[in-house]
Amino acid sequence: MGQAVQTISILMSSPTMNQPDFKLVDDNQSMKLMAKQVSNESIVALDLEANGMHRYPERVCLIQLAIPNNIYIIDPLSNIDMSPICDIVENSNIEKIMHAVSYDVRCLKREWGIKINNLFDPAIAASFLGIKKTGLASVIEEILGIKIDKSKKLQRSDWTVRPLSSKSLIYAANDVAHLINLGLELKERLKVIGRYDWVQEEFQRQVTATFKSMNPGIDLFAVKGGGRVDMSKIPVLRSLSKLRIKYAVLHDKPLYKIFTDKTLVELSNADPSVALNCKGLGIFAFAPLNNELLNAIHRGLQSPPFYVPSKSRPPLMQPDQKKRLELLKFWRINMGAELNIDPSLVWPAPSLERIAMDTTLIKNEINSSEVRRWQVKAFLKNLSVFIQDNGLNR
Numbered sequence: 001m002g003q004a005v006q007t008i009s010i011l012m013s014s015p016t017m018n019q020p021d022f023k024l025v026d027d028n029q030s031m032k033l034m035a036k037q038v039s040n041e042s043i044v045a046l047d048l049e050a051n052g053m054h055r056y057p058e059r060v061c062l063i064q065l066a067i068p069n070n071i072y073i074i075d076p077l078s079n080i081d082m083s084p085i086c087d088i089v090e091n092s093n094i095e096k097i098m099h100a101v102s103y104d105v106r107c108l109k110r111e112w113g114i115k116i117n118n119l120f121d122p123a124i125a126a127s128f129l130g131i132k133k134t135g136l137a138s139v140i141e142e143i144l145g146i147k148i149d150k151s152k153k154l155q156r157s158d159w160t161v162r163p164l165s166s167k168s169l170i171y172a173a174n175d176v177a178h179l180i181n182l183g184l185e186l187k188e189r190l191k192v193i194g195r196y197d198w199v200q201e202e203f204q205r206q207v208t209a210t211f212k213s214m215n216p217g218i219d220l221f222a223v224k225g226g227g228r229v230d231m232s233k234i235p236v237l238r239s240l241s242k243l244r245i246k247y248a249v250l251h252d253k254p255l256y257k258i259f260t261d262k263t264l265v266e267l268s269n270a271d272p273s274v275a276l277n278c279k280g281l282g283i284f285a286f287a288p289l290n291n292e293l294l295n296a297i298h299r300g301l302q303s304p305p306f307y308v309p310s311k312s313r314p315p316l317m318q319p320d321q322k323k324r325l326e327l328l329k330f331w332r333i334n335m336g337a338e339l340n341i342d343p344s345l346v347w348p349a350p351s352l353e354r355i356a357m358d359t360t361l362i363k364n365e366i367n368s369s370e371v372r373r374w375q376v377k378a379f380l381k382n383l384s385v386f387i388q389d390n391g392l393n394r
Helices: 028-038 083-090 102-112 122-127 136-144 166-177 179-192 196-208 231-251 261-269 272-277 289-302 319-339 349-357 359-367 373-389
Strands: 023-025 043-050 060-067 070-074 095-097
Touching (some): 028 060, 028 083, 060 179, 070 166, 083 102, 122 179, 122 196, 166 179, 319 349, 349 359
Parallel strands (some): 023 070
């Protein structure tokens, strides 16, 4: 692989392999001291823990930050000034190593309105090296030969609860303890095989991605099964969603603990006279909340119709187009096997479907939002030759 990558030691007072030492940042003074030290670094590791499985609305409860020789665990719930963290996240001169970052992108945008600049995501990097298991523990073990504890119990715990146990804090610290060394090693391997530019574009797409609202009070089809609600009952679904959110906020519980999406859909479609017979009503099965539930249903029934724009569907493929698509998928599978990467990374499926419909449109795909610049540079010529050699352009 060439010259070995220099590893950076993250050592504090007396850490062990799976028990890294750390500094807790839970007041403005410790935040200032941390920010002063981090501001001189060119690379940091970041992770966060949120409470969406246990509370509503979801909040970021912990941020873990590692630099060479120090790990910090920042407590956003301790009423401290978070602007130094925001500055670090947005500072393009500091590279952020963050694993499987899409969830973190949403959380940071929602909580503080910030965007990650200068990202390196080991999960994405690993996939471009042909590593099949891209979970943090798996990648660290395969690349660095280190085993870390990824307890499902701790992973799913309620990070709102204070004080945090020592096990929880060690678990959180472990999430960033090896990220810098992991990122350096992955980066070197990608450069050796000429794929570093590929992942950089993928990182940028991650941090600039726009996410549709998952608030069931706004985007009703964020409700799983919402598409099965009768069109005339969509206002009922909306009214019940607002009721669910009201009580989720009131009791600080996730939406599914008020009632599940399945119950929400059943209630929306049900005749009001039998609505209280639905399963899973919880506290709404009894007075006085059963009356509030019925009132929400009646409000929905009396509301104006809710217009849901229909989705445009591509035309059905003809037999020759289906055959063409199968050959294009065969090309993608072979390219993936040759490069030891998942075929989905080679070329986007929606683009292949459009090419299968009309191969003369292949040049248009260069400007498609799904097709990456690195894919065009690496594969467009090969794809064009494949189409020509196999007579797919006739």
